[in-house]
Amino acid sequence: MTKRDDTKKDKRANNDSLLNTLLKLPFTIMMMLFISAIVSSVIELLGIYFGWWEQPGVKHSELMLRQELEYLRITLAKNAITAVSGLTVQTLFDNSVGYVFRFFNHIGLFDNPDFTIGIGAYIGAIVNIFLLTFMRFFVFVFSIPLYFIFGYVALVIGMFERDRRRVGGGRESGTLFQLSRNSILPSISIALFLYLAWPDSINPVYIFFPSAFLCATAIAYMTASYKKYT
Structure with a gap:
């Protein structure tokens, strides 16, 4: 009876933990956006002050912005979300923060020579x-x-390896399972933070493809090392 009660408590605790994680997710995303923007801004300002960039003043960040827009048109021209919904990342940007971009462009922020020097x-x-x-x-x-x-x-590969280990009497590894499970979120969040705070233009494929591969590797090992009997 005690064992059954402990099992129920563990399931309830897991459900509460998952619910808390989902509730905190929007706040976590906004905090990551804000922190990465601050870090990237500090690097950009230091670059302007110490002359790290080839372009003077605001021109370097403007060039980054235009190159990133070009990456949107080329790299993400065809993707699963666009194929299903017809919504493109360019449209999403234009209908949200793109208004701010057009506003500053309209008032001449990007063409004003005063924004190449000084404050x-x-x-x-x-x-x-x-x-x-x-x-x-x-x-x-x-x-x-x-x-x-x-x-x-990765899930399919991991399940196949788990079944093969189960039939062949292979040994379980709780350490490998815990390590793999705990590596899934960092493989995504670290890549996202690096991409958001990167101080220069970069093709997103160079960031997210290795990140997805590492995430998939962790999922495969986690599934393969899951306990044989449940």
């Missing part, structure tokens, strides 16, 4: 970096199907 360069750079951060987040959202595809393949 104006720092203000313009911060605006561009925040726009760039949110745009990169939209890119990540449209890259989620890549994780699902890799994860599904």
Whole structure:
């Protein structure tokens, strides 16, 4: 009776933990966006101050923003979300933070020579970096199907290896299971943070493809090392 009660308590605790995680997810995402934007802004401002960039003042962040928009048109022109819903990341950006981009472009922020020197360069750079951060987040959202595809393949491979171990009498490894399970979220969150805070233009494929591969590897090992009898 005590064992049954403990099992119920464990299931209830797991359900509560999952619910708390889901409730905290939007707040966690917003905090990651804000922190990565701050980190990227600090790097950009230091680059302007110490002359790390080839382009003066706000021009470097403006060039980054335009190159990222080009990556949107080329790299994510065809993806699963667009194929199903018809919604493109370019449309999502234009109908959200794109309004802010067009507003500053309309008032001449990107063409005003005053924003290549002095305090104006720092203000313009911060605006561009925040726009760039949110745009990169939209890119990540449209890259989620890549994780699902890799994860599904890894799950199938892991289940096959688990069944083979179960039939062959292979040994279980609780340490490997825990390590693999705890590596899934960091393989995604670390890649996302690096992409959001990256101080220069970068093709998202170079970030999310290795991240999806590492995530899938963790899923495969987690499934394969799951206990043989439940």
